[in-house]
Amino acid sequence: MKSLFFKFFVGIFAFCSIVSANAQITLHTIGDSTMSDYDENSTDKRGWGMMFQQFFTSDVVVNNRAKSGASSKSFYLESPYWTTVKQQIQTGDYVIIQFAHNDEKSNGLDGGTDPNNPINGTDYRGTTAQGTYKEYLRKYIDETRALGATPVLATAMCRKYFSGATITRKGQHDLGGDYGLPESDNTHDYSYAMGEVAIEKGVQLIDLTALTKTLLESYGDAASTAQLFVSSDSTHPNALGATLVARLCAQEMTNQNILASYINTSTDVLINPSEVDFGDAFTGQTLTKEVTITGFDLDPASGTFTLSVSDGFLIASNKTDTFTSSITMNYTGGNLEFTKFYISVSQSVGGTKEGTLTAANGTITKEIPLTANFIELTGGTEVNLLWELSADDSYVLEGPAIPMDESHTGMYVQSYNQPNATTIWPPESGYTTRKTQRNLLDGGIWPAGEIDEVSTRHIQFGISANEGTELNIDEISLYVGGAGGSGMRCKIYYSKDDFVTAPLLKEFQSMTSNTMNFVSAIPVVKLTAGETLKLRVYPWYNGEATGKTICLADVNIHGVATPTLSLEKPLENQIxxxxxxxxxxxxxxxxxxxxxxxxxxxxxxxxxxxxxxxxxxxxxxxxxxxxxxxxxxxxxxxxxxxxxxx
Structure with a gap:
């Protein structure tokens, strides 16, 4: 990492931290999969943005809008992302802007602005470090300022690309080595380019590339692999890795006086999330949340923390353990090692359930609020929408709802056939052999170097509520598998706001060839007339390949429809x-x-x-x-x- 453009004069930018002491500030974070939110029940990936809130006081709310697979270009051009973030930005807010990972998709070449017609077969998300990458960074800066908010640039965290004990140029987002250019040449260095834009536009820069380079090299290759990253690739951090990156960013913000008075300087116990909101669930359903705890400079230096929860909530050290009312954690040397634990809640009647998580060692006590909302469904008419996908894309609908036709973006149906003559189905499916819908991407060749979803490649299903009804979706399920090889991967999302927000239903980092996997979830989604629930499958492959298909069967959306019209009793002089x-x-x-x-x-x-x-x-x-x-x-x-x- 070059240092010429990263020597900033903090005093010049001190005004950036002068905000109303009485107003709550929203810190919006935009970027890619290394920053985005994940469902801890679906994957072990964690974006550092989802770990950020614990480092701020309650006066700052982190709105993490980072999106997996996004580049500076695609996040700006695709309607669910930057357009909707701007609608949330208020005067006095801050926006942290971090892109590079997916800007590199075409090896430093620009892929054009039409996702359906990229330039010369490139990935349209690709930008040039000294060209289009800078152009989009300028757009974010200018448009953030126009809204009365403060932009902050953050270079992308390093990939875990080691050469001996050192992170490589490519790991630091400098692709110059691929072109045989000397290290002094900055033409394809995205972090360097961001630093130039920061100086040009007078914006503060958090150099996460340099900070995470130091972090990873201090751990070394083997320890970084074992402790900081997911096992499936060298890009995405796990819970500990994401927490350390978030902490580095918060520390550097303090150093540069960016929201410094709002950054949590407590060094004893950090618990993430700082408020555990389980969201909505149906009565009788059990919800589980992952929580992390870390302790520094503790008093006494050795001891035991007891973590307990209020009645109605349960806690366990591991998901597979028996959940009880409390657990204990021993520590020595003044530090409590970064540790994950789990809290669960269930309720048989409708209503809000509130409680408290308490962590105490006799000297230090931390309390975290717990909240869950349970919904009781009574009456109504059952709705069931099924795409069998054994011979065509037709569906069968039972009950009052409006189905959507299946659609493909960047993909097509290759055939309806078995994945293989000896396909393995889950025992509970009752299938030993049956045809599936085998889907292939346009062009037939899975590109090399893809480690995450591609926004312009997906298969979609959907359902809408009838006029005069409220449709409560209480189950989504499907079978998914790969044919022709064991490298098929995919993410499955659902959304009711056209993917402005999109809960992750399931992620597969590797599917065994010719094996169908059952995916099922019990979401709490309420649709009123005119609203649509969409379900998308985003596939990619673990390397360049042909003849590989993603297979789908029995895509099912279930719910209950109830009338929503107000039943007013007519008075004498009314209708x-x-x-x-x-x-x-x-x-x-x-x-x-x-x-x-x-x-x-x-x-x-x-x-x-x-x-x-x-x-x-x-x-x-x-x-x-x-x-x-x-x-x-x-x-x-x-x-x-x-x-x-x-």
Whole structure:
């Protein structure tokens, strides 16, 4: 790493930390998979952005919007990302900008701005260090400032590429060695280029490349592999690695007086997350959260921490252990080693469950709030949407909902066939042999060097709520596998906001060839009319290859639909619904009003408009007896009424 452009004068930028002491500040973080959030129940990857909050006081809220697979270009151009982050930025906020890993996808070449037509077969995410990479960094800086917020650049953390005891140039995001250029040549050095933009635009820089180079080299290759990175690659940190990177960033922010007064300078006990929010669950469902603890300069220097939880919550050192009300952790030398543990919660009735995690050693006591919300589903109509994918992409829908057709982006259906004559299915599937949908990427050749999802390559399914209903999704499942080799990988996400936020359903870093894997989750997703749940599968391969397909079967979305229309009792001088003589009559109906009638599943069975001067609609009654919901919309407002057809 060159140092010429990384000698910043802290005093010049001191104004950056002058903010209202009474206002809560949001620190937005944008970047790639080394920074992004992960579901700890789906993968052992951890982005350093998800570990960042523990280093700040409650006056700063970290909004981690980093996205796996993103480059400076793709994060800017693709609608779910930078566009939506800007909508969240307020005056006085800060934005940390970290890109490089995926900007290098085309080995320092620019891939163009059209994801469907990259330049000369390159990955469109690719940028040139001295060209398009700088252009997008400038855009983030200018647009952040226009919103009254403060941009901060952060070079990308190093990849674990060792040569002896030293991180290589490529590990430091300098691709010049691949072109035979001397180390003094900065043409393809992304970290150096970011430093130049920082000086050009007067922006503070956190040099994470240099900081993590020192960190990794202090551990060495073997220890970095064993302790700081996931086993599947040399790019993504695990929980300890991500925590150490987040700590380095916070320390450097203190050094440069960036939000320094809000950075947690406590060196005794750090617990992440600082507030454990389990989110929503259905009654009877058990939720589990991973929590980490680290201790420094402890008093006394040797002792035992007892970690206990309130009634209704349980705790364990490992997921496979028996969960109890408390666990203990011994420490010596004044330091408690970075340790993961797990908290679970379940509740049989609906409502919010609150509690406390307490960590104490007799001298130090830390308390962390625990929160979970349980939802009880009663009544309603079952909805089940199934794509069998054994002969075509047709679906079977049961219940009131609107299905989406399966769609492919950057991919196509190669065939419907078995992955192999001797395909292995999970025993609970009941299958010994059956056809699947075998999918291949456009062009047929899986590129070399892909270690993460590609945003422009996915297979999508979806479901929407009917008018007048609320659709509660309570299960998503599918079978997925690879055919032709054991290098197929994929991530599976679902989203109700077109992937602005997208919980990770499952990640496969390696799938054994010709083996189908069952994926199932119980999300709590509530869809109202007009909202859509989308499910996406993002595949990639562990090297350049042909003849490899990703196989899908029995993609299933299940839920319960309930009516959402307000059932107001009509008053004497309001609109009145009368059922008599085989007709539905509406008294006092507004002229130019629109009439809709739904059954209790939310299915629309009649729609019309009142276009005359009369205040009475006369509609032939449905022949099916039961309770119905009538809705009238006009300039005067909206009225909904439940009525009986005897």
């Amino acid at each position: 009145r619904w009368i059922v008599e003589d085989g007709f539905i009559k509406i008294k006092n109906a507004p002229v130019h009003g629109n009439l809709s009638i739904y059954d209790l599943t939310g299915r629309l069975i009649h729609k019309s408009s009142n276009r005359n001067e009369s205040d009475l609609y006369i509609i032939k009654s449905t022949s099916t007896k039961g309770i119905y919901i009538g809705k009238i919309e006009s300039q005067e407002g909206i009225q909904t009424t439940k009525f009986l057809v005897p």
